[in-house]
Amino acid sequence: MEQLRDKAAIVGIGQTEFSKNSGRSELRLAIEAVKAAIADAGLRPEDVDGLTTYTSDSSQEIDLARALGLGPLTFFSRVGYGGGAACAVVQQAALAVAAGVAKTVVIYRAINARSGRRYGAGRRSHSASADGFDSVMSWIAPYGLFTPAGWVAPFARRYMHEFGATSEDFGRVSVVGRKHAARNPDAWFYDRPITLAEHQASPWIVEPLHLLDCCQESDGGVAIVVTGAERARELTDRPVMIRAVAQGAAADQHMMTSYYRPDEQMVELPEMALVARQLYAAASLGPEDIQAAIIYDHFTPLVLPQLEAFGFCGRGEAKDFIRDGHLELDGRLPTNTNGGQLGEAYIHGMNGVLEAVRQIRGSSCNQLAEVEHVLVTAGTGVPTSGLIVGRDG
Incomplete structure (x- = not known):
């Protein structure tokens, strides 16, 4: 996907x-978030000609367009697999803009x-006419595997068995997330950090997962505006460039533990x-070029193999990487x-993309110095996606 590098922002x-x-419908939440994003871009609703979201989003594109007064839509799409879509929707928007199918995609x-x-409740009831997901679930549900946790x-x-990781190693991920959330006024757990001892004392959900290994269930909406790079530079002096974005599904993929690999x-x-x-490859970058990461943290154990997959540490070494304080x-x-998602909110990973944008803009509540590139990952254990955003120039 080298062709997409810096073509959209x-x-x-x-x-x-x-x-x-929230006290209001998901459509109302979507409308509020999109309205705010369009205003943040300095655009008008009629400037928007494309929309993209998750297959699991309940808000229809035409309802959103009618409520906000968007322009005629020349592009609209949806991506499946829950949180695995968190960066793939950015790819959809960038592809549409780069191909000239749309000028401004929300x-x-x-x-x-x-x-x-x-x-967090998973799927427990099954209709008489099962869909494809229910058919797959029928092979694992008899063993009590009903919920994401x-x-x-099992993963x-x-x-833990292979690499000697412990529950405390998973807990350190939660402690760092809550520490950062405690300084974020928009976070649900603002001003509410936790200790490792509190993590260890939290109830078991499904061993080896404690309650504080599991992300929140949240109400809320988020939105992002993507346009071409040249137009972006006309709109703002600090466009956030889409340096690279990709999707991936591997052999014998399952939901959310690939039992047969x-x-x-x-x-x-x-x-x-x-x-x-x-x-x-697309960004001509390596792990050494990434200054910060938004790692999909629906469950703390799956943060560790993500760090390894992206080359920040070796196979089985993520526990040591975290113990040494490298996520701070x-x-x-x-x-x-x-x-x-452990500390701010669970909006299926999309709020993480917003934080990456803020870090590049220099407006994060936990702003880092000299941030040039931020990595964002999407849902794990499912067909997934990833994104690198960077500064212009």
């Missing part, structure tokens, strides 16, 4: 408040994941490694500076 971001009970995601459908737990246990891959994320190879603001790779 992010010029606007918007969000609602993040809560546990990405949106709005969910009532706490007050509405509880995303249940799907991740986490195998990783060879033993050596049972502690890896081959789909994330595929995304990493594409991103680095003064570490080698400051991670989830907004608090991530």
